[in-house]
Amino acid sequence: MEPSPLLNDPLRTKGTAFTEAQRREHGLLGLLPHSVTTLDEQVRRSWNEVRRQATDLDRYVYLRSLQDRNENLFYSVLAADVPTALPLVYTPTVAEGCRRFSELWRRPRGLYLSWPDREHLREMLRNRPHSDVDVIVVTDGQRILGIGDQGVGGMGIPVGKLSLYTLIGGIDPARTLPILLDVGTDNADLLDDEFYLGWRHRRIDDEAYVAFVEDIVAAVEDEMPDVLLQWEDFATPHAAPILERYRDRLLTFNDDIQGTAAVALGALQGAAAVAGTRLRDQQVVMLGAGSAGIGVMDMVRQEMIDEGASDDEARAHCWVVDVRGLLTTDRDDLSDDQRAFAHDPSDVSGWGVDGLPGLGDLVEHLDVGVLLGLSTAQGAFTEEIIRTMAAKVDRPIVFPLSNPTSNAEARPADVDDWTDGKALIATGSPFPPLSRDQKGEHADRDIPVAQCNNVYIFPAVGLAVTAARATRVTDAMMRAAARALGDASPALADSHAPLLPAWADVRDVADGIALAVAAQAVADGVAPKADDDELRAAIRRTRWSPGY
Numbered sequence: 028m029e030p031s032p033l034l035n036d037p038l039r040t041k042g043t044a045f046t047e048a049q050r051r052e053h054g055l056l057g058l059l060p061h062s063v064t065t066l067d068e069q070v071r072r073s074w075n076e077v078r079r080q081a082t083d084l085d086r087y088v089y090l091r092s093l094q095d096r097n098e099n100l101f102y103s104v105l106a107a108d109v110p111t112a113l114p115l116v117y118t119p120t121v122a123e124g125c126r127r128f129s130e131l132w133r134r135p136r137g138l139y140l141s142w143p144d145r146e147h148l149r150e151m152l153r154n155r156p157h158s159d160v161d162v163i164v165v166t167d168g169q170r171i172l173g174i175g176d177q178g179v180g181g182m183g184i185p186v187g188k189l190s191l192y193t194l195i196g197g198i199d200p201a202r203t204l205p206i207l208l209d210v211g212t213d214n215a216d217l218l219d220d221e222f223y224l225g226w227r228h229r230r231i232d233d234e235a236y237v238a239f240v241e242d243i244v245a246a247v248e249d250e251m252p253d254v255l256l257q258w259e260d261f262a263t264p265h266a267a268p269i270l271e272r273y274r275d276r277l278l279t280f281n282d283d284i285q286g287t288a289a290v291a292l293g294a295l296q297g298a299a300a301v302a303g304t305r306l307r308d309q310q311v312v313m314l315g316a317g318s319a320g321i322g323v324m325d326m327v328r329q330e331m332i333d334e335g336a337s338d339d340e341a342r343a344h345c346w347v348v349d350v351r352g353l354l355t356t357d358r359d360d361l362s363d364d365q366r367a368f369a370h371d372p373s374d375v376s377g378w379g380v381d382g383l384p385g386l387g388d389l390v391e392h393l394d395v396g397v398l399l400g401l402s403t404a405q406g407a408f409t410e411e412i413i414r415t416m417a418a419k420v421d422r423p424i425v426f427p428l429s430n431p432t433s434n435a436e437a438r439p440a441d442v443d444d445w446t447d448g449k450a451l452i453a454t455g456s457p458f459p460p461l462s463r464d465q466k467g468e469h470a471d472r473d474i475p476v477a478q479c480n481n482v483y484i485f486p487a488v489g490l491a492v493t494a495a496r497a498t499r500v501t502d503a504m505m506r507a508a509a510r511a512l513g514d515a516s517p518a519l520a521d522s523h524a525p526l527l528p529a530w531a532d533v534r535d536v537a538d539g540i541a542l543a544v545a546a547q548a549v550a551d552g553v554a555p556k557a558d559d560d561e562l563r564a565a566i567r568r569t570r571w572s573p574g575y
């Protein structure tokens with residue numbers, strides 16, 4: 028008799044939790060040790076193993092192996108302690124997982140679409156492990172988090188993001204598909220690494236790259252016409268153009284541009300409410316003019332307009348600084364998206380000592396209320412900059428958003444210190460809570476730092492479009508997500524609470540965001556008509572939960 032494939036199918040196995048009757052029925056007798064365990068016991072045993080590992084990278088490897096072995100158990104383990112699990116399977120540990128992808132290789136997952144195989148795209152897509160797919164996350168590995176070109180190692184990101192689509196957004200793991208586009212790498216260390224598993228070649232670019240992406244999109248459209256296609260961690264020169272090319276053609280969004288923007292806007296709304304101001308009345312400065320930084324500023328500007336500002340007023344309140352300095356209209360190195368934020372050089376003449384004004388010049392000459400960083404420039408929010416800002420506004424809003432932790436523009440504890448606890452802070456990567464032992468009226472408690480990560484948004488968007496059968500992701504849907512997240516800010520009820528919900532609550536919050544996004548999809552005419560009760564029921568029906 029053929030051995031049962033059941034035991035080694037990660038989506039159907041129960042491991043040692045198969046009952047005696049099931050073991051007899053499925054031909055598993057003798058293949059498992061005698062004791063029959065419960066899922067709960069398996070979860071506790073697994074957490075003991077996770078804790079026993081020496082480093083977070085080891086914990087990441089353990090959890091990824093568990094995912095490949097038994098998905099119901101993997102998701103039960105994550106769900107049992109979301110705050111501990113999240114930084115292990117996702118930011119920041121996943122960065123190390125990507126860096127060391129080739130040496131850590133265990134088992135295949137998802138699809139590797141490599142340039143040398145480009146004549147066989149359809150065949151490769153048809154080889155996908157499961158034919159019915161709700162969500163694809165795709166990367167070409169060129170701009171992984173804040174750690175740059177990781178080539179084929181970028182696959183860690185789609186795998187990690189899709190785990191959270193399932194954990195938080197309830198997308199059935201059998202209906203998710205991670206994809207890595209392997210167009211080579213410009214990372215010299217990887218090209219020299221004898222164990223590198225990707226295509227050992229410099230990156231294909233320009234028209235050839237664009238044509239390759241187009242062929243893949245066309246193949247996905249034919250094979251999986253209703254799928255949500257999420258673009259992740261593409262380098263700035265490709266990210267926005269790809270989004271523009273496809274956003275009106277399929278159900279798609281860019282997580283780094285739109286997801287990061289929506290979560291930052293959600294946290295900003297909480298912060299503005301605590302500070303007692305409106306966004307349109309603030310001078311908002313962004314350090315970093317990559318696709319994520321510009322995406323955030325686009326949403327900030329749109330929100331100012333929603334608050335009643337004119338387009339010109341909103342533009343006048345938005346400032347973007349890159350490595351060279353302020354974006355100004357006389358610069359010839361700006362993309363169209365960047366140019367939309369450029370200021371007339373005559374507005375700032377004399378601000379920079381020699382050349383373009385920098386961050387320090389801006390905080391000196393403007394009453395900057397909101398300082399955002401998506402620059403990967405570690406420590407760029409210096410003590411002098413933060414103190415200058417704090418001397419001019421009551422509650423400075425400071426968001427060092429770069430990932431991973433080592434790239435943050437400032438450490439929250441320092442910002443807190445420099446502003447005597449007045450700053451409203453959110454970060455991109457996790458940081459320890461702010462200690463309140465000596466000073467302040469709330470001397471008895473530590474305040475967690477809100478981690479402004481797009482994980483608050485993308486799983487809920489996936490749940491929304493799947494439940495509502497949406498055909499497009501509109502800007503208004505992303506703003507609805509931001510607003511619903513802002514409404515869930517614990518700081519609205521308690522000004523000393525963090526700006527964003529606790530990780531332990533993120534799955535419940537996702538339901539509220541999903542409803543808002545789904546309703547907006549219906550309102551925008553990109554989903555079939557349904558009222559809120561029907562959408563709520565559809566969201567409940569769509570939600571997959573782990574269990575045997």
Ligand SMILES: O=C([O-])CC(=O)C(=O)O
Nearest residue numbers: 118172173283430480481
């Ligand atoms: O993955 C994360 O933690 C956030 C993100 O999209 C990025 O930094 O590229």
Ligand SMILES: [Mg+2]
Nearest residue numbers: 172259260283
């Ligand atoms: Mg990303």
